[in-house]
Amino acid sequence: MRLDTDPYLERYASRVRGMRASEIRALFSVVSRPEVVSFAGGMPYTEALDFSAVEDVVARVIRDSGPVAFQYGGGQGRAELREQLVEVMRHEGVPAHADDLVVTVGGQQALELIAKCFIDAGDVVLAEGPTYVGALGAFASHQADVRHVAMDADGMRIDLLEDAIAAVRAEGRRVELVYTIPNHQNPAGVSLSVERRHRLAELAEEHDLLILEDNPYGLLDFEGRTYPSIRSLVPERVIYVGTVSKTFAPGARTGWVAAPRAVRDKLVLLREAADLCPPNLTQMIVETWFATQPWQDQVKRFVEVYRERAETMLGALDEEMPPGVSWTVPSGGFYVWMTVPRGFDTSDLLAKAINARVAYVPGRGFYGDGAGGEQLRLCYSFPPPDRIREGVARLGELLTRELELVRAVYGDDAPEATSQRRGGSGIASQGG
Amino acid sequence: MPSSVAVLSGGISFEREVSLRSGSRVADALGDRGHQVTRLDVDAQLVKTLAAGGFDVAFLALHGSAGEDGTIQSILEVLEIPYTGPDVLASSLAWNKPIAQGLYRRAGLAVPPAVTLSQQAFREMGAAAAVTRIADELGTPLVVKPAAGGSSLGLSFVDDASSLPQAIVGAFSYADAVLIERFVAGTEVAVTVLDGEALPAVEIHPKEGAYDFAARYTAGATEFHAPARLDDDVLAACADAATTAFEAIGSRHISRADLIVDRDGTPWVLELDTCPGLTETSLVPLAAQAGGIPFEDLCDRLVGLALGS
Numbered sequence: 001m002r003l004d005t006d007p008y009l010e011r012y013a014s015r016v017r018g019m020r021a022s023e024i025r026a027l028f029s030v031v032s033r034p035e036v037v038s039f040a041g042g043m044p045y046t047e048a049l050d051f052s053a054v055e056d057v058v059a060r061v062i063r064d065s066g067p068v069a070f071q072y073g074g075g076q077g078r079a080e081l082r083e084q085l086v087e088v089m090r091h092e093g094v095p096a097h098a099d100d101l102v103v104t105v106g107g108q109q110a111l112e113l114i115a116k117c118f119i120d121a122g123d124v125v126l127a128e129g130p131t132y133v134g135a136l137g138a139f140a141s142h143q144a145d146v147r148h149v150a151m152d153a154d155g156m157r158i159d160l161l162e163d164a165i166a167a168v169r170a171e172g173r174r175v176e177l178v179y180t181i182p183n184h185q186n187p188a189g190v191s192l193s194v195e196r197r198h199r200l201a202e203l204a205e206e207h208d209l210l211i212l213e214d215n216p217y218g219l220l221d222f223e224g225r226t227y228p229s230i231r232s233l234v235p236e237r238v239i240y241v242g243t244v245s246k247t248f249a250p251g252a253r254t255g256w257v258a259a260p261r262a263v264r265d266k267l268v269l270l271r272e273a274a275d276l277c278p279p280n281l282t283q284m285i286v287e288t289w290f291a292t293q294p295w296q297d298q299v300k301r302f303v304e305v306y307r308e309r310a311e312t313m314l315g316a317l318d319e320e321m322p323p324g325v326s327w328t329v330p331s332g333g334f335y336v337w338m339t340v341p342r343g344f345d346t347s348d349l350l351a352k353a354i355n356a357r358v359a360y361v362p363g364r365g366f367y368g369d370g371a372g373g374e375q376l377r378l379c380y381s382f383p384p385p386d387r388i389r390e391g392v393a394r395l396g397e398l399l400t401r402e403l404e405l406v407r408a409v410y411g412d413d414a415p416e417a418t419s420q421r422r423g424g425s426g427i428a429s430q431g432g
Numbered sequence: 433m434p435s436s437v438a439v440l441s442g443g444i445s446f447e448r449e450v451s452l453r454s455g456s457r458v459a460d461a462l463g464d465r466g467h468q469v470t471r472l473d474v475d476a477q478l479v480k481t482l483a484a485g486g487f488d489v490a491f492l493a494l495h496g497s498a499g500e501d502g503t504i505q506s507i508l509e510v511l512e513i514p515y516t517g518p519d520v521l522a523s524s525l526a527w528n529k530p531i532a533q534g535l536y537r538r539a540g541l542a543v544p545p546a547v548t549l550s551q552q553a554f555r556e557m558g559a560a561a562a563v564t565r566i567a568d569e570l571g572t573p574l575v576v577k578p579a580a581g582g583s584s585l586g587l588s589f590v591d592d593a594s595s596l597p598q599a600i601v602g603a604f605s606y607a608d609a610v611l612i613e614r615f616v617a618g619t620e621v622a623v624t625v626l627d628g629e630a631l632p633a634v635e636i637h638p639k640e641g642a643y644d645f646a647a648r649y650t651a652g653a654t655e656f657h658a659p660a661r662l663d664d665d666v667l668a669a670c671a672d673a674a675t676t677a678f679e680a681i682g683s684r685h686i687s688r689a690d691l692i693v694d695r696d697g698t699p700w701v702l703e704l705d706t707c708p709g710l711t712e713t714s715l716v717p718l719a720a721q722a723g724g725i726p727f728e729d730l731c732d733r734l735v736g737l738a739l740g741s
Binding site: 413 | 444445446447448449450452475551554555558559560561563585586597598600601602604605606634645646648649650651652653654655656657658659712713718721722
């Protein structure tokens with residue numbers, strides 16, 4: 001007798017059949033245990049929010065506009081909120097009109113709608129390597145052919161982007177989207193240089209490219225600097241995605257897309273098919289927050305917290321990491337991207353790390369093509385400084401012992417375990 | 433008779449997620465059979481909770497160290513709470529794959545030739561110098577796996593000696609020793625032994641690649657046949673091998689033997705899992721289903737066995 005563990009298997013759409021259980025995801029169920037210092041999840045430090053102010057805002061929304069807050073809304077999102085979001089963008093030097101925007105349920109829904117709008121099975125998306133896991137998930141669920149473009153300390157290598165475009169052209173195909181997180185990239189922690197932004201804009205014109213510019217971390221620069229957005233350079237060639245997850249709260253699940261009008265109309269239709277409209281309640285909380293509260297002071301408070309934590313982590317890494325380990329030095333955002341010496345795989349090592357009560361995200365998750373075995377992402381935004389020091393000490397001890405083990409197991413054939421590698425499969429190291 | 437059952441699952445093992453899934457399924461099944469069920473995670477309060485809980489019996493749905501290696505069993509002995517599955521000694525013997533394999537060999541079972549190497553052997557004795565020789569003697573292809581643990585975590589297949597070091601380092605992530613084993617080609621079969629009796633053998637065919645973590649826990653990723661599509665005498669040999677292995681370590685209540693049946697019909701014993709998975713895609717519930725035992729009855733029966741009724 002044949003036994004079926006999934007009697008629905010033959011009924012699934014082809015995009016679902018490739019979805020499989022993952023041991024890494026299974027390991028993460030241990031990560032949330034309090035014994036473990038987790039550098040894994042990219043979680044904003046919501047404890048730094050002024051909750052008495054939040055309480056006032058929520059109470060006010062319900063008191064003044066309860067029936068509207070609990071009613072359906074329009075598919076594009078509330079005009080009042082879009083006006084506020086345009087202000088947030090203006091603060092970062094990104095030009096937009098409220099009517100260019102579609103409010104989404106977090107930046108993630110924006111990515112999903114854009115993927116749905118542009119990607120047929122097998123279409124090519126060029127993305128930084130490594131890149132955001134959630135974007136890879138959105139592209140994968142529409143069966144995109146994701147190809148990575150390596151980065152260095154100045155972000156995506158535009159010369160390699162040109163090579164990738166040429167390679168796709170040589171196959172007689174088109175690049176459907178170029179996905180980039182230009183500011184404090186997730187997971188690499190680096191930003192695209194100003195010169196490369198201009199070069200990217202030129203390439204977009206030259207090769208008729210559509211750029212998906214994802215900007216969750218732009219306002220989290222430790223020095224308060226902002227860089228020109230790609231949208232500001234070639235607005236008709238950019239679909240811009242923003243979120244309030246890092247400037248206010250991820251629990252509000254509010255993001256947005258700023259797109260050329262024709263694309264905006266399609267996105268509104270797609271979103272109405274997906275969930276009709278964003279929730280009025282959260283939209284009104286967010287718009288009231290930005291309209292009535294000193295939100296820029298709140299962002300400053302977040303940035304102070306993250307800067308202190310980044311400094312703590314970088315200091316601890318300098319002290320604790322064995323030779324041969326290198327990492328990027330973030331100037332904002334949430335992440336440090338680490339490269340370990342050859343000889344072991346960071347996915348395997350996660351099991352040992354959890355035994356040592358410290359967690360990270362293995363590099364493989366940030367690539368669609370199996371690369372990343374020698375990299376890992378550390379997120380410093382959530383654990384307080386003393387826990388960061390403790391976690392980095394645990395990781396340092398673990399890596400030190402692992403390198404000894406690698407040398408012992410490989411014997412005379414040991415890979416270049418103690419020499420520092422630069423570039424190669426990832427980003428030029430700035431630490432270590 | 434309805435009992436007060438503590439279902440233990442979770443813990444801080446690498447198989448936590450799988451264990452939680454087993455645990456919730458078992459808790460539902462026992463609840464449907466009228467038992468009073470309390471779900472417990474393994475944390476610093478566990479012993480206190482167990483001691484104060486007035487439980488008649490503990491149902492172990494734990495996978496990985498602490499749950500399967502005799503640790504939790506020792507605690508339950510001290511607390512005088514009956515529990516499902518093998519006792520302390522049998523659990524710790526089966527957990528240590530090299531020792532268990534030795535016992536199966538002594539009992540006359542076919543076990544793939546294997547070499548165990550500890551981290552210490554590499555760190556302190558220069559075992560790296562012996563790796564090529566091991567590959568030569570065992571012959572390729574080889575299977576490298578942690579000397580303890582389950583769910584195929586840390587397991588890799590190696591075609592030639594040059595890729596052995598990487599596989600060994602990977603397996604060391606999950607245990608302090610690795611087992612380098614000759615790969616046996618054949619049909620993958622799991623035989624569940626329930627109270628000393630073999631249930632129908634389940635034949636395993638992953639739809640792509642090996643029966644790895646994803647193939648185990650993605651519904652529909654693996655095709656199962658029960659009873660396995662093998663000749664009757666081979667099926668009998670599988671049942672016999674599984675019960676012999678069960679007895680060799682002194683198991684009780686339930687265990688699952690993982691076997692490979694080669695071209696000649698010989699069942700090779702790979703290992704015995706003494707706290708087997710009970711998720712929707714796990715092998716033991718499939719074997720029970722094939723044997724005409726609904727999952728609720730299986731769980732109920734294990735509770736009965738633990739209570740000695």
